[in-house]
Amino acid sequence: MSEKALILKNVSKTFYINDKKVDTFKERLFNSMSNRNSRSFKAVENISLEIERGENFGVIGRNGSGKSTLVKLMSGAFVPDMGGEIQKNGTSMLLNLGVGMSHELTARQNVYVSGSALGLKIKEIEQLFDKIIEFAELEDFVDSKVKYFSSGMIQRLSFAIATNAGADIMFLDEVFAVGDAKFKKKAIDVMEKSWIDGRTIIMVSHSLTNISKYCKRAVYLKKGKVAYLGDAKEAIKLYNEDNAN
């Protein structure tokens, strides 16, 4: 049975950049007539693709090629331009360097809030709690506010929540960039295991070895457009060829 986890049809995303920032009431009142400063910029253009449930899908491309925008579109943080359509089946979680956590809350509170947002009941979170903290190696900081954490600690915590609480679809935007070698290894171990659970993973990475190791299919983005969609090895080959010149 091949159910689709994600379907994208003609998805584009245009950003309007104002050289002069107009975002207060006063400015809108006085500047509404002169909108000459506005430039549009297509971050992602006309992308159609389907991702199967349980598939590991890679997204590669150079800086500014639209990778993160595409992932944010898929996860629902951004709305596509008119005419584009995105269908997502199941809960999802976006993991990136920004990290979805409140800095005002403690590690404990964040585990509960994020866990619940991912669909767990409070009772289930209570059972998982020690496991999550242990995995994140934060036993001594359970009731400290996240704002006092280092970026590595925050990253570990959100990764621990994500893998233990588990959304149906996980978007991993350069998550391997942070964390020491030991944690990286642990994270990869868990990811390899969790793939068996039929979780869908969309991975954005500059680490081509990771993409080729874990993903069967990939999309290669070039200036917001699909340069190649299909076999991951082929995508990486094309990407390397382009960059060689």
Next chain:
Amino acid sequence: MSNLLPNFFTSWFYESNRAERIWMMAKIEFKLRYYENKLGLMWALIKPVSQILMYYVVFQVLMNQQVENYVIYLFAGLLLWMFFTECTSGTVKILQTKKYLYEYTNMHKLEIYIASILSSVIGLVFNLMIFLIGAWVSGIYPSFHYVFFIFIFINLFVLSFGVSLILSNLFLLFKDIMQIWNIVVGFGFFLSPILYRGDLFSEKLRFLDYLNPISGIINNARNVLMFQANPDWQMLLFDIGYASLILIIGLMLLKRISPRASELL
């Protein structure tokens, strides 16, 4: 986001852990607001009490307003007014401060609002208990009219929720909405019968009773909590209609503007 309203509301709370999540977030936010410091919950009380003291001196002692049980009278008005301002001014930036909740997972934005307003409700309930004790001490005994307070509370909740939705969504487009709202709140405080007698106010400025949705709510709350009288049903009905309209506008703005919150902030 193509949910039609009816199936939207039925499916909403049935999602198994939604209700418990909202309650959990409300409790966390309440704790964050009051337990951050050593005085803890006392802050929830110190705020109205210090204001009551100040207004008492100015309006009862200096200006000699003839209001019976003026402290209780003030308390009733301030209680509801502070709830309203906390729910509205406090949530103008909610889509910015709680961005992490809806951007990284699929949490519905309405949950975030409801949790935040519920946390203010916890404070209101706490203050209300102090108020009722205070009223009792002053010789105002409970009566069955207390039951009607439910309607007034619902009225206030719907109104605060609606205004909060409108403001926080406009914030995405106008970053200075907070300053504008502060001015409105400043006027609103003196255009509501908080400090002075509601009946005099209504006599002289009848149109304000209809323009300012808080004014009817405060008058009616005093009717049922202090004067052992029925609420002014006509006013109550009008205010509930008013609040519902504001809530509908707020929900429409939420649907229209907030999907683009991540990119606008």
